Amino acid sequence: MFQEAASPKYPISLPSEGRWDHQRTCRMDPEHRQSVLHVVGTSLKANLNRTAPPNSKFFSVKCTPSVQYTIKPPPRETSHLSPVPLSGNTVLIFSMKQASESENDSKLSVRYYGKDQEDLGRAVMYLTAIEISLDVDADRDGVVEKNNPNKGSWKWGSDGHGAILLVNCDSETSYNKMPDTEKDRISKVSDLKDMSPMVLRTKGPAKLPEGYKLTMHISRGDAENVRVFRPRSNKEPTNFLDNFLSTFIKDYPLVLSREVLSKEVPYLGGVAEMNFYVEGLRFPDMNFDGLVTINLSLLEPINEGLPETPIFSDKVVFRVAPWIMTPNTLEPVEVFVCSTRDNYQFMKGIKDLVQKSRHELKVCYEYMNRGDRWMQDELEFGYIDSPHQGFPVVLDSPRDGKLKDFPYETLLGPDFGYVTRLAYNEKVSSLDSFGNLEVSPPVTVNGKEYPLGRIIIGVAFPTANKGRNMTKVVQDFLWAQKVQEPIALFSDWLYVGHVDEFMTFVPAPDRKGFRLLLASPDAGYKLFRGLYNDGHGKAKLFDGLENQEPVTVEQILGDESLRAENNYVQSCIDWNRDVLKRELGLDDDDIIDLPILFKMELDNREFRAVAYYPDMVNMIVLGKNLGVPKPFGPRVNGRCALEAEMCSLMGGLGLQCTFIDDFASYHKLLGEVHCGSNVRRKPFDFKWWNLKL
Secondary structure (H helix, E strand, O other): OOOOEOOOOOOOOOOOOOOOOOEEEEOOOOOOOEEEEEEOOOEEEEEOOOOOOOOOOEEEEEEOOOEEEEEEOOOOOOOOOOOEEOOOOOEEEEEEOOOOOOOOOEEEEEEEEOOOOOEEEEEEEEEEEEEEEEEOOOOOOOOOOOOOOOOOOOEOOOOOEOEEEOEOOOOOOOOOOOOHHHOOOOOOHHHHHHOEEEEEEEEEOOOOOOOOEEEEEOOOOHHHOEEEEOOOOOOOOOOHHHHHHHOOOOOOOEEEOOOOOEEEEOOOOEEEEEEEEEEEOOOOEOOEOOEEEEEEEEEEOOOOOOOOEEEEEEEEEEEEOOOEEOOOOOOEEEEEEEOOOOOHHHHHHHHHHHHHHOOEEEEEOHHHHOOOOOHHHHEEEEEEEOOOOEEEEEEEOOOOOOOOHHHHHHHOEOOEEEEEOOOOOOOOOHHHOHHHEEEOOOEEEOOEEEOOOOEEEEEOOOOOOOOOOOOHHHHHHHHHOOOOOOEEEEOOOEOOOOHHHOEEEEEOOOOOOEEEEEEEHHHHHHHHHHHHHOOOOOOEEOOOOOOOOOEEHHHHHHOHHHHHHHHHHHHHHHHHHHHHHHHHOOOHHHEEEEEOOEEEEEEOOEEEEEEOOOOOOOOEEEOOEEEEEOOOOOEEOOEEHHHHHHHHHHHOOOOEEEEEOOOOOOHHHOOOOOOOEEEEEOOOOOOHHHOOO
């Protein structure tokens, strides 16, 4: 039945390839013949002395050709016909190179001898070999390769490894709208593309020996972050990326979830692949580093009534893709604004700008915005990405004004995700509006690269005993994404308290590829002093504006209280200027100061700053076209001096300014063009997983 091979003259060396770190201890039983299931790529180890018959001094090994073995410690050279001396630490290590075609098709036996080499008994083991591999796209090329040695770990960088998982936060259905993560089943086959493929590959006999089974399992902690589905039918394309849309499978049952931490999975027999679909449920956050592990175990029966024991395990590791913001230097896709009964002039200017820039304008009408015009404050656009799929994701702020339904009801949909952070136990302030959330273009700081830029938020001054801050739940979320390490600026000195009131970024053809624009009262006073010296002291700001008292250049320069207030504002901006230079690796030549004045207003018993005239830094950037708040500055030779200065500063960068009248509908309400608009932009070409952390 079996052709047995005699014990070799020299021990056979096991091959170096495969998972030889998976070494399982087993026992040779001289009293009972055994049937053992062996996983190709691992090895079995038996201490021969431990179960040897009493008075055993020697042994010999025979096996079928499919089995290979080695003896440790290696015996001294002897005749291949001579038994090998048995010591207390003699170990037999054996394995099989390939999967069995039928159960118990291989055999290994150990014969024991006494002092005079009399036969004391024989231990016989029948072996069935199978191949098992739980596989993912560990090399991040969009293909699930077989048994990648790095599939069970994660490494950042272009030379890194590890599979990527998307939070399935879009909604495939327009009815009963909710993020797909909140649904208990797959409602459309198209939802599979938002999940990461995982493949169980097996090879072996038609069925496992009786009592053996495969189980897939996750930890209780990871069960909050991931779910696993599989098709009820196994007759589906194995090429996930190319063929999933061409196949309709009626039902995809859950394998693992919050309620089911472990589940048996079928062994299909022969050469087989079973596809699974892994769904991310949560973004990285304070209590979740973004890594999840899925395990596969082969269980062996011991005896009826006793639990099975694991004899082999495999695992894969995913990192949940972070939410990524897009800076002004990336190409716009869509521009979002609110239409209200009193912002006709603003809408006219925005429409002209968007038409000139050849982008798409999306208008949120009053039935949805309910009079809330602050599109920038309600939400921030970003995206998530993986080698096989990516889509935009809107981050909904906790401000929850009358515009609060727009991100969920209008934006959430197929391939458009939604995420929010709710401040259950924190007081939400104006600093939680997302005019207080910006991101820089890519920078290099002291040799460290930030190819996706750095997030910028505004907070209270570090030494303040009281003050407004962005809620911790939002800050924790932003920090946990890792790929755009945040910078905190001091913005609580402002009445509204948003960083977009004193800074923005515009593209540039030279240096670092952008300029940082900062509001500068000093630049404003310099411009007005120049006008005065040139004989234009009587020129008026706000001239011709309805319900607005004109102010001359002379009056501004002669207002000592206003000058003191702006000295304070300049000191606050200079503090932030130094932080931005340090944290973004900027030189003074990377910064342009815009002539903008502020005034102090009483806010809850404290004085805070608001823009004196429309704040030109609070602009919308659409490629080379800038939508700038019309400042209504002093007119000199028929032209607004502030507009002329702005055009001169931006023209040197090849940028064109379109001045938008937002005075009555936004500026008087303490906001400007940027506050009233939002832009969805194309993702970075740079892939976040190539980042060196």
